[in-house]
Amino acid sequence: RKEVEQDPGPFNVPEGATVAFNCTYSNSASQSFFWYRQDCRKEPKLLMSVYSSGNEDGRFTAQLNRASQYISLLIRDSKLSDSATYLCVVNMYQNAGNNRKLIWGLGTSLAVNP
Amino acid sequence: EPEVTQTPSHQVTQMGQEVILRCVPISNHLYFYWYRQILGQKVEFLVSFYNNEISEKSEIFDDQFSVERPDGSNFTLKIRSTKLEDSAMYFCASSVGDSYYGYTFGSGTRLTVV
Numbered sequence: 001r002k003e004v005e006q007d008p009g010p011f012n013v014p015e016g017a018t019v020a021f022n023c024t025y026s027n028s029a030s031q032s033f034f035w036y037r038q039d040c041r042k043e044p045k046l047l048m049s050v051y052s053s054g055n056e057d058g059r060f061t062a063q064l065n066r067a068s069q070y071i072s073l074l075i076r077d078s079k080l081s082d083s084a085t086y087l088c089v090v091n092m093y094q095n096a097g098n099n100r101k102l103i104w105g106l107g108t109s110l111a112v113n114p
Numbered sequence: 115e116p117e118v119t120q121t122p123s124h125q126v127t128q129m130g131q132e133v134i135l136r137c138v139p140i141s142n143h144l145y146f147y148w149y150r151q152i153l154g155q156k157v158e159f160l161v162s163f164y165n166n167e168i169s170e171k172s173e174i175f176d177d178q179f180s181v182e183r184p185d186g187s188n189f190t191l192k193i194r195s196t197k198l199e200d201s202a203m204y205f206c207a208s209s210v211g212d213s214y215y216g217y218t219f220g221s222g223t224r225l226t227v228v
Contacts, residue, residue: 031214032213032214032215032216034216038157041203041224042221042222043203043205043219043220043221043222044157044205044219045219046216046217046218049215049216087157089216091213091214091216100212100213100214101159101162101170101213102159102213102216102217104156104157104158104159105156106156107156
């Protein structure tokens with residue numbers, strides 16, 4: 001099982017649609033979770049941090065299910081400007097030590113169409 | 115909003131040459147990172163730096179690579195004897211704490227080795 005796994009998409013949705021991205025992770029001891037957004041040939045930008053069961057920020061809702069080792073990102077009322085790649089990132093302990101690092105998913109591509 | 119700045123934005127170099135990529139992390143951040151992303155591929159961790167020393171490095175970060183924090187503000191990545199496969203976007207990132215909190219990324223340096 002991959003450490004962090006996402007559906008690569010692409011997701012093509014019309015403006016105004018609701019779209020959900022899913023992400024699964026392998027290490028049950030993972031502590032913090034992030035959704036980053038990356039536009040083509042640009043740097044990843046932090047969209048949401050998830051430390052407990054989830055949080056909401058405007059049109060964006062992130063949910064965490066620790067039992068299923070699953071994180072989701074929901075975008076409501078999608079806009080053309082939401083078109084980007086959405087990266088699921090998990091903070092994991094490595095091996096048996098205290099060393100934590102971020103593990104990146106491959107990303108899910110979203111295209112919002114007029 | 116505080117930024118991580120990277121220079122140059124684009125560097126073209128001949129195979130076998132040395133390049134230095136420069137980064138100015140956010141001023142109160144203590145942890146610094148270099149990542150790279152080959153076009154169309156996932157974001158890959160190279161190295162983390164804390165307390166003036168490397169705290170972790172990936173398999174990619176071999177003897178060809180080195181990092182330095184020559185003064186209180188700059189954080190550099192040196193690539194000796196560049197190869198064609200070093201062509202990628204190189205992102206610098208910084209964080210106030212360790213990976214638990216996620217990172218802020220710079221806008222990247224596009225390195226093209228010809």
